[in-house]
Amino acid sequence: MSKKPEYGLLIDYEYCTGCYTCQVACCQEYGWEAGMSGMQVMEIVQKLPKGKAYLNYLPFPTELCVLCAARTKKGLQPACVQHCMAGVIKWGRLTELAKELGRKPRMVLWSPR
Numbered sequence: 107m108s109k110k111p112e113y114g115l116l117i118d119y120e121y122c123t124g125c126y127t128c129q130v131a132c133c134q135e136y137g138w139e140a141g142m143s144g145m146q147v148m149e150i151v152q153k154l155p156k157g158k159a160y161l162n163y164l165p166f167p168t169e170l171c172v173l174c175a176a177r178t179k180k181g182l183q184p185a186c187v188q189h190c191m192a193g194v195i196k197w198g199r200l201t202e203l204a205k206e207l208g209r210k211p212r213m214v215l216w217s218p219r
Contacts, residue, residue, distance in 0.1 A: 113173055114217030115187070116196040116203040117165055118210060124149065124163035128186035128195060135174060135185040144171035145186045165195060167216050173197065 124147060132144045150162040165186070174184035182188070187197045196203065200217055207213050
């Protein structure tokens with residue numbers, strides 16, 4: 107039986123600018139080739155009335171994400187959190203992060219399996 111995850115990421119994507127720094131930081135942390143990362147920034151285009159559109163960016167962990175276990179064991183934040191220029195990714199205990207979910211509608215709480 108696997109242990110329940112204790113830590114995770116809170117992603118407040120309302121202010122994500124789509125800079126992809128989180129994705130690049132993860133790739134560089136592990137020395138992966140371009141396109142392979144524990145974080146993937148998705149672009150979501152919402153069509154609005156009168157031919158207008160609204161572009162959302164959603165940074166989201168992939169199956170490769172291990173929350174930078176080697177970094178967090180040293181007391182450091184995961185690479186994506188440390189390098190996020192907009193400050194939209196937060197790392198911590200799931201119980202504490204979950205308390206913040208009700209503050210805003212554009213938040214996602216994520217934890218590894």
